[in-house]
Amino acid sequence: MDEVRLWAKEGFHITKLSKVTGVNRSLYYYHNGIEEAFTAEEKRGRPIPGYSKTNTGEMIPDEQIEEYLMEAIEGDGENYGVKNLTQFLKDHHDLIINHKKVARLCRKLGILLPQRTGNPKYPKRLVRKRFITAPNQLWQLDIKYGSISGSRRFFFVACAIDVFARAIVGYYRGPRCTAKDITGMLNEAIIRRELQEIEEIDGHCIVIRTDNGPQFVSNHFGGFCEENMVFHERIPPRSPNYNAYIESFFSILERDVFRRNEFEHFEEAYYEIDDFMEFYNYRRYHGSLGRMSPVKFNEKYKDIGFPEEMALSL
Numbered sequence: 001m002d003e004v005r006l007w008a009k010e011g012f013h014i015t016k017l018s019k020v021t022g023v024n025r026s027l028y029y030y031h032n033g034i035e036e037a038f039t040a041e042e043k044r045g046r047p048i049p050g051y052s053k054t055n056t057g058e059m060i061p062d063e064q065i066e067e068y069l070m071e072a073i074e075g076d077g078e079n080y081g082v083k084n085l086t087q088f089l090k091d092h093h094d095l096i097i098n099h100k101k102v103a104r105l106c107r108k109l110g111i112l113l114p115q116r117t118g119n120p121k122y123p124k125r126l127v128r129k130r131f132i133t134a135p136n137q138l139w140q141l142d143i144k145y146g147s148i149s150g151s152r153r154f155f156f157v158a159c160a161i162d163v164f165a166r167a168i169v170g171y172y173r174g175p176r177c178t179a180k181d182i183t184g185m186l187n188e189a190i191i192r193r194e195l196q197e198i199e200e201i202d203g204h205c206i207v208i209r210t211d212n213g214p215q216f217v218s219n220h221f222g223g224f225c226e227e228n229m230v231f232h233e234r235i236p237p238r239s240p241n242y243n244a245y246i247e248s249f250f251s252i253l254e255r256d257v258f259r260r261n262e263f264e265h266f267e268e269a270y271y272e273i274d275d276f277m278e279f280y281n282y283r284r285y286h287g288s289l290g291r292m293s294p295v296k297f298n299e300k301y302k303d304i305g306f307p308e309e310m311a312l313s314l
Contacts, residue, residue, distance in 0.1 A: 069089075125233045148263050150264075166245060169193060
């Protein structure tokens with residue numbers, strides 16, 4: 001029986017094993033208690049892997065592919081069907097993917113052409129030029145993913161950066177990244193910086209700038225911004241320069257954390273991320289901040305604002 005169990009785990013067919021070994025098939029299931037599990041697995045069919053590969057073998061999680069799709073329909077592909085979107089992913093992101101998976105992801109996002117009727121509940125606001133002279137005038141927000149070494153598991157990091165002092169005002173890391181996860185992080189950041197007590201200017205207390213990822217175009221995120229007097233603006237597709245500060249931060253995170261570590265499990269990745277966030281905010285020097293850390297720079301200028309010659313135009 002032990003040999004049968006071993007061979008079964010290696011993928012050999014149970015019926016053939018029972019004939020070769022003389023062990024009754026029902027007796028095998030009785031001792032292992034897995035007949036129902038086999039039946040359920042057959043009913044479920046092939047499990048969804050949760051990623052697709054590029055032509056170079058890199059694994060791209062479905063969450064990132066969803067962002068690619070949102071980027072496509074917000075730009076030139078707003079009238080694309082599933083097959084054209086599939087070709088877009090192949091051409092622009094070098095993905096090995098078929099139209100059936102693209103259709104499933106589009107259905108999940110609600111962007112299949114027949115469903116795109118009526119006006120969105122929270123209309124899109126494009127970025128506009130802003131002059132930054134003090135903290136909490138503009139936060140940039142984005143998401144990055146990493147992977148666990150030798151596995152098909154991914155983790156996500158969502159960060160909000162205050163453009164004034166380049167400080168990370170809030171971040172989330174976890175095995176998934178939904179709109180609810182992000183708004184929870186933002187709510188804590190707003191409370192921590194006491195923005196809910198600030199008298200709103202032009203009907204909002206802060207501007208948050210994002211790309212067109214599915215988390216940011218969701219009704220949940222739109223409702224959060226409306227409830228908390230947050231002005232949410234979105235950058236045009238394929239124009240990361242409008243979100244240059246958070247993009248720059250993620251390039252530093254990639255270089256100093258992701259490339260220097262091969263994470264064996266989630267807890268190890270989260271520990272390294274937490275440690276880096278504390279270092280970045282409190283001890284890392286920035287040439288653009290006069291060789292000060294974000295926290296020190298913020299403390300120096302939070303009451304008086306930028307000197308006029310240092311004001312940022314974004």
